[in-house]
Amino acid sequence: MYIPKHFLVEDRAEILRFMRVSPFAIIVSDGGAAPVATHMPVVLAREEPLTLWSHMALANPQWKTLDASREVLVIFQGPHAYISPAYYDTKQSVPTWNYTAVHAYGTPKVLADDQLKLAVLSTTFENTEPEAGRQWDEAPDDYRQRMLGGMVAFEIVVARLEGKYKLSQNRARDEQVRVAEALSKQSDTLVAGVGNMMKRNLTEKKE
Numbered sequence: 001m002y003i004p005k006h007f008l009v010e011d012r013a014e015i016l017r018f019m020r021v022s023p024f025a026i027i028v029s030d031g032g033a034a035p036v037a038t039h040m041p042v043v044l045a046r047e048e049p050l051t052l053w054s055h056m057a058l059a060n061p062q063w064k065t066l067d068a069s070r071e072v073l074v075i076f077q078g079p080h081a082y083i084s085p086a087y088y089d090t091k092q093s094v095p096t097w098n099y100t101a102v103h104a105y106g107t108p109k110v111l112a113d114d115q116l117k118l119a120v121l122s123t124t125f126e127n128t129e130p131e132a133g134r135q136w137d138e139a140p141d142d143y144r145q146r147m148l149g150g151m152v153a154f155e156i157v158v159a160r161l162e163g164k165y166k167l168s169q170n171r172a173r174d175e176q177v178r179v180a181e182a183l184s185k186q187s188d189t190l191v192a193g194v195g196n197m198m199k200r201n202l203t204e205k206k207e
Contacts, residue, residue: 001103001162006170009102009163018102018163019044019076023127026075027054027156029065029108036062042074043127045120050158052104053120055151063152066108072156076102079193081186087179088171098179098194100165106158120153167198176202 009015025042028035038056045053052074056063066072080099085091111117125133136144168176176198183195 001101001164003162003164004170007164007166009165011163012161015102015161015163016044016047016050018078018100019104020127022076022078022100022102025054025077027062028073028075029062030070030072031062031065036065038062041124041128042076043120043123045123045155050104050106050161052106052156052158053123053153054156055117055120055124055153058150058152060152063110063154066110066154068107068109070108071105071159072108074104074106074156074158076104079190079197081183081188081191081194083168083179087182088175098166098168098183098198100167100194100197102164103162104156104158105160105162106156108154108156111153111155114148117148117151117153120155165197165201167194167201169201173202 009018019042023041023043024039026037026039027042028037030036038060040054040056042052042054045051078100080097083096083098085093085095111120121136122133125136168179171179180195180198180202183191184199186192186195
């Protein structure tokens, strides 16, 4: 990922926090003739070594590309918003897009054991909707076995992380404040989310 120094995020704790609050990711793997990708929830299983867990349908052919000989890329993306040059003091400015993202590169491994599949599901429920986990636990055994048989669980041991928060840090502070205020008032939650992240970033800089 191209990351100018203004937008680089190096704080590992912040990157992990971002991954937890933005769990709906894109997993990109080498499909041979072309890359393949699937949008899916991805959860943190362990911090050391950093390990991600996820699962996809058995009918999805991408799982067959998940082997230790080929690195995969997991893209976590947060809010994003168009930034008009009208927000800036100078007219010699161009439109841009503010966004937040983390790229995780690592080695995948399919988890065939049912107990590991259950662990992946349990961790996913804990991170999304614990009540759904309780409903799963109360489901008939034959139903749960059918569901387990129709899914492929896998883990990715992360070798490299890249964090980028493009939040107008290359602009003057008063322009950043103006953009943050304008975005945070928008009804679109994605756009407002960028404004709120900009405000958080500005507050941390001030401190």
